[in-house]
Amino acid sequence: MRREKGYHRARQFQTHLPDRPIGWRGWVIEATFDGAGEAFDRCFGSGLRHVGAGSLEAAACSFRTAAAIRPEHPVVWFVLGLVLRGLGRGDGARLALRTALHLRPDDADTLFQWASLLIERRLPGEAVAPLRRLVALRPGHPDAAFSLGNALMAVDEPERAESAYRLAVLLDPGSAAANNNLGAAFLSQCRPEDAAVSYRRAVRLEPGSAEHHKNLGVSLLTAGHFAEGTAEYEWRSRQAVWQWNRDCPGTPLWDGGPLAGKTILVHFEQGLGDTVQFIRYMPVLKAMGARTVFECQPPLKRLLADVPGIDALVARGEPLPEVDCLVPLMSLPHRCRTTAETIPGGVPYLRADPDRAAFWRRRIAEAGRPGEVRVGIQWRAAGADRSIPLERFARLSHLSGVRLYSLQKADGPGRWERPDDRLGIVSLPDRDGKGEDEGFVDTAAIIEGMDLIVACDSVVGHIAGAMGRPVFLALPWLGDWRWMRLPDRTPWYPQTRLFRMARRNDWDGVMARIAAEIAVLVARRAAGLS
Structure with missing residues (x-):
């Protein structure tokens, strides 16, 4: 699954372009005519000429010499920092700009460039203080509030980021980026309806932006507004960063029209979980009279072999049959005009291989005791925000009458990841296939x-x-759009219960509620109740 941040980064400064940094001209005049001395003026002027000619190496040399002559002068350190930043020499730029800031701690341009460098070097937490100082000194300084919002979002403080973006929008209401990022701050607070308002403004201001449309789609889908949300989400494939478009020259995209007598290729996009969730749409296409071809990720081919509604299953890289049209898998909700009330069912549409199920039942029985509640666990996802620290499962491992079994696959093919033995989690031995990837069949x-x-x-x-199967799904504070804002149930999987964070980064609270529910399950089993 792919998690979109949904907000723009601050614009970057390039020292050698005609649009020189804010305050450059004023600093130059001050530095050149303050009576600093002929040698200083000569070196400083030479540096400026080199910048104008695009010779940043020579400019850096001249500014270093000027700084040696007048080390107490903040201007030369400021421009040296900008030039070194333009050369990609972050350490040198950091030293120069920090010196300039020390010599003139309340200068707005130095505060901004210092903070921008910190953000560029992936130190957003260190950039917050100078940006806050800058906004306090000069609220209208270009990009200051916007950059502060970005830094606060990067350190997971969307409430404070909201205030910064509100100021950015107030100062420049025509900024699509500021409105977009305000929407991201709302969405990060689990306020999808408010996010949609800001994203709509961004779309009105920049109607051709695929990112704004996609972000609007995500907020609408999170709020459960599928009809408009799926239409806006279609813009995702137009983003420059999108990597799941399928190149089949001469094969048109299916537009949702009649399929009787046609062969349609549905190709996967995004993650393995997305494929498992949305492959339920294949019987819908089959019912429309289509011959269906599904192209999946190679690790899933064996698992998906018996999914209803698929006439031909191929893995990426295998030859494709001739088709009349194609469609990305996650465009099917839009093409099929799905609403939150008409999500296709059909569960169960995946089934375990009977022979492998019998094999693993024996292994599971050997690893536990009769009467125990057997709980399979997975803690690590592709996204760090969705992964649960393994130690949070201690509450479950300490429950009487419960045995935990690891379902966490390791990075290598055909291997389980073995958890810490101190938690008593069972790692089932003797995987079949002699190290070959079992393709999720096991x-x-x-x-x-x-x-x-x-x-x-x-x-x-x-x-x-x-x-x-019964599932307790542990969700982070900002759950993916597919889970909407429903409290604990989902129309996608009727036997799945959702356990959402009540506050940000509170995996302890989530696991405490899960442990309490499992304890109830153990008690009911002990009492002979279902």
């Missing part, structure tokens, strides 16, 4: 042998949900 078989799956928002949770 994962599904082990899921079949569990009483419950507890997973982060990842492919394992989707597989278990598509199999109709």
Whole structure:
């Protein structure tokens, strides 16, 4: 699954372009005519001429000499820092700009350039203080409030970022980027309706921006407004960063029209979990009279072999049959005019291989005790924000009558990741296939042998949900749009319960609620109740 940040970075400064940095001209006049001395003026003037000619190496040399002559002069350190930054010499630029700031701590241009350098060097937390100082001194300084908002978003403080972006919008209401980023601050606070208002402004100001449209789509989908949300989400494939477009020259995109007698290629996009979730649409296409071809990620081919509605299943890299049209998998909700009330069901549409399920039932029984509640767990997702620190599962491992089994796949093919033995999590031995990737076939078989799956928002949770198995899905503060804002249930998987964070970064709270529910399950089983 792909997680979009949905906000623009600050614009970057280039020292050798005609649009020189804010304050450059005033600083130059001051430095040249303040009676600093002939040698200083000569070196400083030479540096300026080199900058004008685009010779930044020579300019840096001249400014260094000027700084040696007048080390107490903030101007020369300021321009030296800009030139070194333009040369990509971050350490030198940091030293020069820090010296300039020390000599003139309340200068707006130096504060801005210092903070911009810190953001560029991925130190947004250090950039917050100078940007706050700058906004306090000169609220209208170009890009100051916008950059402060970006720095605060990068350190996960969207409430404060909201205030900064509001100021940026107030100062420049025609800025599509500021309105877009204000929307991102709202969405990061789980306020999708407010986010949509700001994203709509961004779209009106920059109607050709694929990013603004896509962000609007995400906010609308999160709020459960599928009809408009899926239409706006279609803009995702026009983003420059998009990497899942399929190049099939001469094959048109399916526009949602009649499919009777036609062969349609549906190709995957984004993550493994997305494929498992949205492949439910294949029977919908089949019911429209189409012959269906699905192109999947290679690791999923064996797992998806028996999914209903697929006439031909191919893995990326394998030859494709001739088709009449194609469509990205996650465009099917829009093309099929899905609403939150008409999400296709069909669960279970994934099933475990009977032989592998029998094999793993024996292994599971050998690893535990009769009567225990068997809980399969996955803690690590592709995105760090969706991953659960493994130690948070300690609450579950300490429950009486419960045995935890690892479903976490390692990075290498055909291997499980072995958790810390201190938590008592079972890593099932003797994977079949002699090190070959089992393509999630064994994962599904082990899921079949569990009483419950507890997973982060990842492919394992989707597989278990598509199999109709009981799942406790642990979601971060900002859950993905597909889970909408429903409190604890999802129309995608009827046997899945959602456990959302009540406040940001509170995995402890999520796991405490999950542990309490599992304890109830254990008690009901002990009492002979279902």
